[in-house]
Amino acid sequence: DTEVTQTPKHLVMGMTNKKSLKCEQHMGHRAMYWYKQKAKKPPELMFVYSYEKLSINESVPSRFSPECPNSSLLNLHLHALQPEDSALYLCASSQTGNTEAFFGQGTRLTVV
Protein backbone atom coordinates (compact mmCIF):
# COMPACT_ATOMS: atom_id res chain seq x y z
CA ASP A 1 0.00 0.00 0.00
CA THR A 2 1.65 3.23 -1.18
CA GLU A 3 -1.27 5.47 -0.43
CA VAL A 4 -1.37 8.82 1.25
CA THR A 5 -4.94 9.90 1.97
CA GLN A 6 -5.94 13.53 2.27
CA THR A 7 -9.26 14.99 3.36
CA PRO A 8 -11.16 16.95 2.32
CA LYS A 9 -10.55 16.98 -1.44
CA HIS A 10 -12.04 20.44 -1.79
CA LEU A 11 -12.50 23.22 0.77
CA VAL A 12 -13.96 26.69 0.50
CA MET A 13 -13.46 28.91 3.52
CA GLY A 14 -13.95 32.51 4.47
CA MET A 15 -11.13 34.65 5.77
CA THR A 16 -12.45 34.45 9.33
CA ASN A 17 -12.95 30.69 9.37
CA LYS A 18 -10.89 28.01 11.08
CA LYS A 19 -10.51 24.72 9.27
CA SER A 20 -8.15 21.75 9.24
CA LEU A 21 -6.65 19.60 6.51
CA LYS A 22 -5.94 15.97 7.33
CA CYS A 23 -3.43 13.49 5.98
CA GLU A 24 -2.90 9.82 6.77
CA GLN A 25 -0.40 7.17 5.69
CA HIS A 26 0.04 3.56 6.75
CA MET A 27 3.37 2.82 5.10
CA GLY A 28 5.36 3.17 8.31
CA HIS A 29 7.05 6.29 6.96
CA ARG A 30 8.75 8.45 9.57
CA ALA A 31 8.82 11.70 7.58
CA MET A 32 5.72 13.62 6.58
CA TYR A 33 5.43 16.84 4.61
CA TRP A 34 3.09 19.66 3.71
CA TYR A 35 3.51 21.33 0.32
CA LYS A 36 1.65 24.20 -1.30
CA GLN A 37 1.17 24.24 -5.06
CA LYS A 38 -0.09 27.19 -7.07
CA ALA A 39 -1.36 26.73 -10.61
CA LYS A 40 1.33 25.92 -13.18
CA LYS A 41 4.05 25.88 -10.51
CA PRO A 42 5.98 23.12 -8.77
CA PRO A 43 5.12 22.26 -5.16
CA GLU A 44 6.69 24.46 -2.49
CA LEU A 45 7.73 22.88 0.78
CA MET A 46 5.99 24.27 3.87
CA PHE A 47 6.73 21.89 6.75
CA VAL A 48 8.57 18.65 7.44
CA TYR A 49 7.95 16.33 10.38
CA SER A 50 10.57 13.73 11.12
CA TYR A 51 9.78 11.14 13.78
CA GLU A 52 6.76 13.24 14.78
CA LYS A 53 8.86 16.32 15.46
CA LEU A 54 8.78 19.47 13.36
CA SER A 55 12.15 19.60 11.67
CA ILE A 56 11.63 22.14 8.89
CA ASN A 57 9.39 25.21 8.75
CA GLU A 58 10.00 27.13 5.54
CA SER A 59 9.11 30.50 7.06
CA VAL A 60 5.41 29.80 6.71
CA PRO A 61 3.01 32.43 8.15
CA SER A 62 1.54 31.55 11.54
CA ARG A 63 -1.96 31.36 10.08
CA PHE A 64 -0.84 27.87 8.99
CA SER A 65 -0.26 25.59 11.98
CA PRO A 66 0.91 22.00 11.48
CA GLU A 67 0.36 19.16 13.89
CA CYS A 68 1.55 15.55 13.93
CA PRO A 69 -0.59 13.62 16.46
CA ASN A 70 1.16 10.31 15.70
CA SER A 71 3.41 8.69 13.13
CA SER A 72 0.53 8.08 10.70
CA LEU A 73 -1.31 11.37 10.88
CA LEU A 74 -0.55 14.93 9.87
CA ASN A 75 -2.85 17.91 10.18
CA LEU A 76 -2.67 21.46 8.91
CA HIS A 77 -4.76 23.94 10.87
CA LEU A 78 -5.86 27.03 8.99
CA HIS A 79 -6.98 30.32 10.50
CA ALA A 80 -7.52 33.80 9.13
CA LEU A 81 -6.31 32.91 5.65
CA GLN A 82 -6.04 35.34 2.78
CA PRO A 83 -7.34 34.87 -0.78
CA GLU A 84 -3.75 34.45 -1.99
CA ASP A 85 -3.53 31.30 0.15
CA SER A 86 -5.88 29.59 -2.31
CA ALA A 87 -3.91 26.67 -3.75
CA LEU A 88 -3.59 22.89 -3.85
CA TYR A 89 -2.20 21.62 -0.55
CA LEU A 90 -0.30 18.38 -0.85
CA CYS A 91 0.71 15.99 1.88
CA ALA A 92 3.57 13.55 1.33
CA SER A 93 5.48 10.94 3.28
CA SER A 94 8.80 9.16 2.94
CA GLN A 95 10.76 6.52 4.79
CA THR A 96 13.61 8.90 5.56
CA GLY A 97 15.34 11.81 3.90
CA ASN A 98 16.79 11.26 0.45
CA THR A 99 14.21 8.60 -0.37
CA GLU A 100 11.20 8.84 -2.62
CA ALA A 101 8.23 10.77 -1.28
CA PHE A 102 4.67 9.58 -1.87
CA PHE A 103 2.06 12.26 -2.34
CA GLY A 104 -1.63 12.42 -1.59
CA GLN A 105 -4.22 13.67 -4.05
CA GLY A 106 -4.26 17.06 -2.40
CA THR A 107 -6.84 19.44 -0.97
CA ARG A 108 -7.99 22.18 -3.32
CA LEU A 109 -8.42 25.18 -1.02
CA THR A 110 -10.29 28.32 -2.01
CA VAL A 111 -10.30 31.30 0.36
CA VAL A 112 -13.13 33.76 -0.23
Next chain:
Amino acid sequence: GNSVTQMEGPVTLSEEAFLTINCTYTATGYPSLFWYVQYPGEGLQLLLKATKADDKGSNKGFEATYRKETTSFHLEKGSVQVSDSAVYFCAQAGAGSYQLTFGKGTKLSVIP
Protein backbone atom coordinates in the same frame (compact mmCIF):
# COMPACT_ATOMS: atom_id res chain seq x y z
CA GLY B 1 22.52 25.61 -3.49
CA ASN B 2 20.81 22.64 -5.10
CA SER B 3 18.72 23.27 -8.18
CA VAL B 4 16.95 21.46 -11.00
CA THR B 5 16.51 22.81 -14.50
CA GLN B 6 14.12 21.18 -16.94
CA MET B 7 12.69 22.21 -20.27
CA GLU B 8 9.49 24.04 -19.53
CA GLY B 9 7.45 23.33 -22.61
CA PRO B 10 4.63 23.00 -23.26
CA VAL B 11 5.48 20.00 -25.38
CA THR B 12 2.93 18.75 -27.91
CA LEU B 13 3.46 15.39 -29.60
CA SER B 14 1.46 13.09 -31.79
CA GLU B 15 0.56 9.67 -30.47
CA GLU B 16 3.41 7.13 -30.86
CA ALA B 17 6.06 9.86 -31.11
CA PHE B 18 9.33 9.70 -29.17
CA LEU B 19 9.52 11.80 -26.02
CA THR B 20 12.52 13.43 -24.39
CA ILE B 21 12.25 15.89 -21.50
CA ASN B 22 15.62 17.26 -20.48
CA CYS B 23 16.59 17.66 -16.84
CA THR B 24 19.88 18.81 -15.33
CA TYR B 25 20.77 19.38 -11.73
CA THR B 26 23.32 21.11 -9.54
CA ALA B 27 24.11 19.63 -6.17
CA THR B 28 26.82 19.10 -3.62
CA GLY B 29 27.48 15.40 -3.33
CA TYR B 30 25.34 12.78 -5.00
CA PRO B 31 21.62 13.35 -4.74
CA SER B 32 18.83 10.92 -5.47
CA LEU B 33 16.90 11.85 -8.62
CA PHE B 34 13.22 11.46 -9.38
CA TRP B 35 10.61 12.03 -12.02
CA TYR B 36 7.09 12.75 -10.83
CA VAL B 37 3.96 13.02 -12.97
CA GLN B 38 0.87 15.08 -12.21
CA TYR B 39 -2.35 14.41 -14.09
CA PRO B 40 -4.95 17.19 -14.21
CA GLY B 41 -6.63 17.76 -10.86
CA GLU B 42 -4.49 15.20 -9.05
CA GLY B 43 -1.48 14.98 -6.75
CA LEU B 44 2.02 13.95 -7.79
CA GLN B 45 2.83 10.34 -8.58
CA LEU B 46 6.34 8.98 -8.47
CA LEU B 47 7.17 7.83 -12.00
CA LEU B 48 10.74 6.61 -11.54
CA LYS B 49 13.88 7.16 -9.51
CA ALA B 50 17.65 6.64 -9.50
CA THR B 51 19.86 6.82 -6.46
CA LYS B 52 23.40 6.61 -7.85
CA ALA B 53 25.40 7.31 -10.96
CA ASP B 54 24.58 5.15 -14.02
CA ASP B 55 21.38 3.84 -12.42
CA LYS B 56 18.50 3.62 -14.87
CA GLY B 57 15.02 4.16 -13.53
CA SER B 58 12.12 2.80 -15.57
CA ASN B 59 8.36 2.51 -15.27
CA LYS B 60 5.40 2.33 -17.68
CA GLY B 61 7.70 2.61 -20.71
CA PHE B 62 9.47 5.71 -19.35
CA GLU B 63 13.21 5.64 -18.67
CA ALA B 64 15.84 7.98 -17.24
CA THR B 65 19.54 7.41 -16.55
CA TYR B 66 21.49 9.16 -13.79
CA ARG B 67 24.47 10.75 -15.60
CA LYS B 68 26.99 12.14 -13.15
CA GLU B 69 29.33 13.40 -15.89
CA THR B 70 26.67 15.63 -17.40
CA THR B 71 24.62 16.08 -14.19
CA SER B 72 21.55 15.02 -16.13
CA PHE B 73 18.50 12.80 -15.73
CA HIS B 74 16.58 13.08 -19.00
CA LEU B 75 13.18 11.41 -19.27
CA GLU B 76 12.47 9.35 -22.40
CA LYS B 77 9.66 7.24 -23.78
CA GLY B 78 9.71 5.50 -27.12
CA SER B 79 6.03 5.82 -28.01
CA VAL B 80 3.76 8.20 -26.14
CA GLN B 81 0.02 7.75 -25.72
CA VAL B 82 -2.78 10.25 -25.23
CA SER B 83 -3.01 9.02 -21.63
CA ASP B 84 0.55 10.29 -21.00
CA SER B 85 -0.69 13.88 -21.21
CA ALA B 86 0.29 15.42 -17.89
CA VAL B 87 2.84 17.67 -16.20
CA TYR B 88 6.21 16.04 -15.50
CA PHE B 89 8.49 17.24 -12.69
CA CYS B 90 12.16 16.38 -12.30
CA ALA B 91 13.34 16.49 -8.67
CA GLN B 92 16.37 15.80 -6.51
CA ALA B 93 16.93 15.05 -2.85
CA GLY B 94 20.37 15.56 -1.33
CA ALA B 95 22.01 12.89 0.81
CA GLY B 96 20.16 12.75 4.11
CA SER B 97 18.02 15.72 3.10
CA TYR B 98 14.27 15.88 3.58
CA GLN B 99 13.95 18.60 0.99
CA LEU B 100 12.91 17.74 -2.54
CA THR B 101 14.04 20.34 -5.05
CA PHE B 102 11.73 20.40 -8.07
CA GLY B 103 12.18 21.67 -11.57
CA LYS B 104 9.49 24.00 -12.89
CA GLY B 105 7.60 21.21 -14.62
CA THR B 106 6.97 20.33 -18.26
CA LYS B 107 3.46 20.08 -19.59
CA LEU B 108 3.08 17.31 -22.15
CA SER B 109 0.09 17.12 -24.47
CA VAL B 110 -0.26 14.08 -26.72
CA ILE B 111 -2.73 14.40 -29.59
CA PRO B 112 -4.31 11.45 -31.45
